[in-house]
Amino acid sequence: xxxxxxxxxxxxxxxxxxxxxxxxxxxxxxxxxxxxxxxxxxxxxxxxxxxxxxxxxxxxxxxxxxxxxxxxxxxxxxxxxxxxxxxxxxxxxxxxxxxxxxxxxxxxxxxxxxxxxxxxxxxxxxxxxxxxxxxxxxxxxxxxxxxxxxxxxxxxxxxxxxxxxxxxxxxxxxxxxxxxxxxxxxxxxxxxxxxxxxxxxxxxxxxxxxxxxxxxxxxxxxxxxxxxxxxxxxxxxxxxxxxxxxxxxxxxxxxx
Numbered sequence: 245x246x247x248x249x250x251x252x253x254x255x256x257x258x259x260x261x262x263x264x265x266x267x268x269x270x271x272x273x274x275x276x277x278x279x280x281x282x283x284x285x286x287x288x289x290x291x292x293x294x295x296x297x298x299x300x301x302x303x304x305x306x307x308x309x310x311x312x313x314x315x316x317x318x319x320x321x322x323x324x325x326x327x328x329x330x331x332x333x334x335x336x337x338x339x340x341x342x343x344x345x346x347x348x349x350x351x352x353x354x355x356x357x358x359x360x361x362x363x364x365x366x367x368x369x370x371x372x373x374x375x376x377x378x379x380x381x382x383x384x385x386x387x388x389x390x391x392x393x394x395x396x397x398x399x400x401x402x403x404x405x406x407x408x409x410x411x412x413x414x415x416x417x418x419x420x421x422x423x424x425x426x427x428x429x430x431x432x433x434x435x436x437x438x439x440x441x442x443x444x445x446x447x448x449x450x451x452x453x454x455x456x457x458x459x460x461x462x463x464x465x466x467x468x469x470x471x472x473x474x475x476x477x478x479x480x481x482x483x484x485x486x487x488x489x490x491x492x493x494x495x496x497x498x499x500x
Contacts, residue, residue: 250378250421250456251326254279259318259325261286261309261363262332263302264294267382267430270445271329272302274453284322286332309359319366326377327456328367330360330404333382339491340395349396356400357407364411368420376419378456381408382448385428385472389483393490405462412461423456428468443468 258275262268263285275283285297286307293304305321308314309332334355338348360381371377386394387401408424415422430443443466455463464470476483 248421249459250423251376252457253327253453256280256326257282257284257322257324258327258329259284259286259322259367260302260329260331261307261359263287263304264292264297267427267445267448268329268331269294269297269300270449271331271380271452272297272300274446274449275327276300276302278453280327282324284318284325286318309363310354312362315362315366318363319370322367323370324374325367325370326374327380328363328371328377329380329382329452330363331380331382332359333384335394335397338395340392340399343395349399352396352400353403356397357403360404361407364407364422368411368415368418371420372415372418376421378421378423379408379411379415380452380456381405381422381424382452383408383424383426385426385469387424388426388473389476389480389487392488393493409461421456421459423452423460424462425452425455426462426464426469426473428466428472430466 253275258280260268260271260283263272264287272283272285283302285302285304287293287304288308290304290306305318306314307318332355334352336348336352338345340349364379381404383405384401386398387405391398405424408422412422427448428443430445430448448465451463451465464473
């Protein structure tokens, strides 16, 4: 790895959380396609692996990202890791203040913020011991502005965005890069209720690994993310008001 650039995927040993389906599965598939030596696919239950993940030949490991023992065991099992992809996420569909489930926001914070924090702490020494490496945090457009209709998910993702920036500053002297991915609407279970254009998870993985390799700090991975960033820059108040109106929409639909 050259100064300021991320870890090359060919020959890498990659850990992916939330690897059973969606974007996580796409990162597993794409890392192997690009020549990764080993991909450790983290799942909550190794006895309940999707056929798509099984077909990749990845090394499946138990990794419930909110379980401290699982994280410690993963860091030991994957002691040769050079790349960590923090992908596992949770969206409960609850509002933040007027919530049907007052504990939903806490669970979203545990999965979307504290889990990447604990995993980064656990794997930073592993990456450093190998001479450096890269961390990729899969985030959301909900991280760049208050996204009212996503409840506690939005503040959890913005916390993870700031985690990436602070971790980058701390870990750079150890030869570790940190890339945060701002992701729009993707064709996964989490966005099953959204109509309209949704990105292929594999495209997100391709873009994310490319951004990591370049040592990018933050990458808007798709047209929706790019458009959201531009609209926010042009008129932040109007953009935030528009997000607020979606609280009362009967249907969520992307452009295109």
